Amino acid sequence: MLHDFIHLKAPGNWINDPNGFIYYRGQYHLFYQHFPYLPRWGTMHWGHAVSKDLVHWEHRGIALYPSKAYDRNGVFSGSAAEVDGKLYLYYTAIRYEQENPDNIHRAVNNRFWASQALLISPDGVCFDNLEAKRQILPVAAAPEEGDPQNTRDPKVWRAADGSFRMVLGSTRNGVGELLFYRSADGLTWTPANRYTAPALGTTLECPDLFPLGDGWLLLGCPMGITADGLQYPDQACCLPVDFDETTCRLTPKGTPAMVDWGLDLYAPQTTVDAAGRRVMIGWMRMPRPVEGTPDDRPPWRGMMSLPRLVEWRDGQVCFPVHPNVSACFTKPETDLSPLAAHKPVRLRGTLHNGQLWNVGGYRLRMADGQLFADRSAVMDGLPGCRLTAHTPPLGADTCRVDLFVEENLIEIFLDDGRYVLSHVVFGLDQTLEGDFTVWTTA
Numbered sequence: 211m212l213h214d215f216i217h218l219k220a221p222g223n224w225i226n227d228p229n230g231f232i233y234y235r236g237q238y239h240l241f242y243q244h245f246p247y248l249p250r251w252g253t254m255h256w257g258h259a260v261s262k263d264l265v266h267w268e269h270r271g272i273a274l275y276p277s278k279a280y281d282r283n284g285v286f287s288g289s290a291a292e293v294d295g296k297l298y299l300y301y302t303a304i305r306y307e308q309e310n311p312d313n314i315h316r317a318v319n320n321r322f323w324a325s326q327a328l329l330i331s332p333d334g335v336c337f338d339n340l341e342a343k344r345q346i347l348p349v350a351a352a353p354e355e356g357d358p359q360n361t362r363d364p365k366v367w368r369a370a371d372g373s374f375r376m377v378l379g380s381t382r383n384g385v386g387e388l389l390f391y392r393s394a395d396g397l398t399w400t401p402a403n404r405y406t407a408p409a410l411g412t413t414l415e416c417p418d419l420f421p422l423g424d425g426w427l428l429l430g431c432p433m434g435i436t437a438d439g440l441q442y443p444d445q446a447c448c449l450p451v452d453f454d455e456t457t458c459r460l461t462p463k464g465t466p467a468m469v470d471w472g473l474d475l476y477a478p479q480t481t482v483d484a485a486g487r488r489v490m491i492g493w494m495r496m497p498r499p500v501e502g503t504p505d506d507r508p509p510w511r512g513m514m515s516l517p518r519l520v521e522w523r524d525g526q527v528c529f530p531v532h533p534n535v536s537a538c539f540t541k542p543e544t545d546l547s548p549l550a551a552h553k554p555v556r557l558r559g560t561l562h563n564g565q566l567w568n569v570g571g572y573r574l575r576m577a578d579g580q581l582f583a584d585r586s587a588v589m590d591g592l593p594g595c596r597l598t599a600h601t602p603p604l605g606a607d608t609c610r611v612d613l614f615v616e617e618n619l620i621e622i623f624l625d626d627g628r629y630v631l632s633h634v635v636f637g638l639d640q641t642l643e644g645d646f647t648v649w650t651t652a
Contacts, residue, residue, distance in 0.1 A: 212507065214267040215651075216535065216554045217516065217616060218242075218259055218491075221269045222508030223249045227363075227416060227477035228491050229256055230290035230299050233484055234334050238264055240491065240514070241273055241299070243287060245315075249499035249511040252315040254284040256301070258337075263534050264489065264517040273299075273331075277339040280305055280325050283317070287363040287416060287477065288326075291374065293396045297334045300376070302362040303327040303345065323349045326364050326378070328397070346399055347391070355401070356380040356389050363416045365479075366396070369455045375402070379414035379430060386410025386432050388417055390458035403458035409466050411435050415444065416477040419453065420488060423522030425463060426453040429478055429490070432466070436473065441594050442495060446470065446478050448527050469529065472583065472599050472622075472632040475515055488520040489532055494619055496634050497592050504552070515632060516614060516621055523628075530627030531612065539649040548650050549615065549640045557613040559646030567646065569613065570638030572620055579603050581611075581624060581631065588635040601629045611646070 212221050219225075223246055230241035237260045244257035256274035261267045274285045281303035288301030303325045306317035326347035331337050350356040361380040369375050369392075376391040376399060387410065390402040411432025418429040428449045437443040447466040453459070469478055469492065478492035492515045499511040517532040539556040548555050549570050557569065561576040571587040581604070586597045601624060612623040621632040642648065 212269040212505070214259070214269070216265055216538065216614075217619060218267045218514040219507075220244070220249075220510035220512045221257065222510050223247060224251060225257060225510075225512035226251070226493050226495075227287045228479045228493060228514060229287050229301065231479045231481045231491060232290040232292070232297070233481055234290070234292055234297055237262055237334075238481075238483075239290065239297070239334055240267075241290070242493075242514070244272065246272060249509045254286050254304070256285055256299070260334075264483070264532055265534050265538055273337045274301065274329055275339055278303070278327075278343055278345075280345050281327060281343075283309070283322065286324075289365045289367075289479065291366045291368065291396060297331040298366070298396055299329045299331065299337075300346075300364040300366050301327055301329070302364065321359070323358055324361050325349045326361075344397075346397065353382065354404075356387070357382065357413075360413045361389065365416075365418050367420070371455075375455060375458065377417045377419050379417045381413040382406055384412055386412060386414035388414060388428075388430075388460065390460075392458065403460070405460045407462070409449070409462070411444070416446075416479065418478070418480055419451075419460075420480060422450075422488065422520060422527070426451050427520065427522075427527060428460070428462075429469065429480065431477060439594075440596050441497060442473060442476070442596070444476065445473060446476050446492060450522075450527065467527070470515075470630050470632050471601050472630075473596055474634050475632055478515075480520060483532075490518050490520050490529065491515055494632065494634055496618070497595055498590070498636070500618060500636075513619060515619075518627065518630065521627070526628065528627040529623075529630050531614070531621075531623050535614070538651045541650045541652050543648040543650055548648060549638060549642065552617060553650055555615040556649040557611070557615065557642075557644070557646040558649070559611055559644065560608055561611050563607045565645070567611075567613075567644030568641050569615060569620065569644070570635075570641055572633070572635055572638065574611070574613075574622070574644075576607075576609065579605065579607060581609060581622070581629075583622070583631055583633060585620075585633050585635055588637050590636045592636075599631055599633065601631060604629075613646075
């Protein structure tokens with residue numbers, strides 16, 4: 211059985227969005243979009259991994275796969291809820307209007323139909339794709355029901371009164387939209403409300419909505435908001451809102467902000483951890499596969515971020531690294547060459563204006579009260595990628611930096627998660643230059 215430490219990676223071939231993230235029967239279950247045949251996007255399945263602590267992951271193989279007329283072309287993103295001890299897995303079912311005869315994993319003219327479906331697992335171990343599925347919301351037949359193609363990614367939760375709510379991402383007249391539904395039993399759903407705004411992009415993907423502080427927080431991925439000709443015009447954002455669970459009326463409280471300022475993270479999903487804290491994991495988009503890994507993993511493409519808490523602090527949403535991750539880094543290093551060991555590394559220090567860190571060719575500098583990152587030297591010359599990124603103004607000339615490094619991912623937490631900046635990388639060398647302490651795992 212394949213295992214991952216710290217970061218959940220594709221077991222081989224392709225993964226993207228995290229799905230069905232839940233703490234259930236003493237374990238964290240994380241499902242994910244998976245094309246098991248090639249390291250590129252194709253007909254979606256749900257892969258499955260479990261963990262007791264969010265840092266040691268065991269892959270469990272494919273849980274959901276196309277098996278019905280309504281999902282024959284893909285089991286797309288969704289969420290999980292525990293109902294009467296069972297695990298309810300909600301997902302978007304895709305049926306192509308016409309398959310490409312030369313590649314059945316693509317639709318002709320990108321035309322397809324989306325409906326919402328459910329698979330009920332008795333225990334989080336068995337997934338009967340033939341007998342335990344049902345379609346719960348058919349393809350939208352009228353504009354008030356959503357867009358028939360781009361209504362997707364059901365996030366379901368239990369409301370304070372014991373009933374259930376669902377939010378879907380959609381689009382209307384080229385503007386992103388949220389669709390809300392209610393249910394008494396998690397099986398039969400009725401429309402409750404909708405919310406449309408230009409801040410939701412052209413289509414909103416992967417919505418997540420939950421209480422935080424004295425209000426609620428909306429996570430979602432508005433499409434097209436960084437359409438500058440470079441990779442990834444669609445980004446993960448967060449927006450504080452007021453939300454009434456009874457009426458499903460949503461009112462924004464401010465403007466959206468990036469979840470991660472490196473602009474590689476996408477489709478974040480949250481759950482409540484064993485201690486009652488809100489925890490988030492997102493997909494790190496990789497522009498090419500990774501070949502020849504030491505654990506004999508086939509070529510793979512796509513990995514998940516470190517688990518991060520979601521907190522409301524000093525009037526701002528913050529994403530500090532989960533304490534279970536911090537607890538793994540207990541071994542101080544003094545030779546400053548731990549990158550050669552191909553193990554996770556943690557660097558901690560304070561950056562001042564004018565200072566520079568070099569981490570395996572990845573460069574960080576503090577200038578004019580902002581943190582700037584440059585991965586030009588560690589991207590294999592891949593075209594079309596954003597090579598630099600920066601935080602918003604920090605309001606100070608220094609910042610505390612907590613940086614986690616693996617061979618293909620660097621995650622930077624500033625001032626205990628006030629801002630996070632993460633970048634996929636390729637070809638780090640062994641250089642470590644900067645005023646920081648170095649920690650590795652035992």
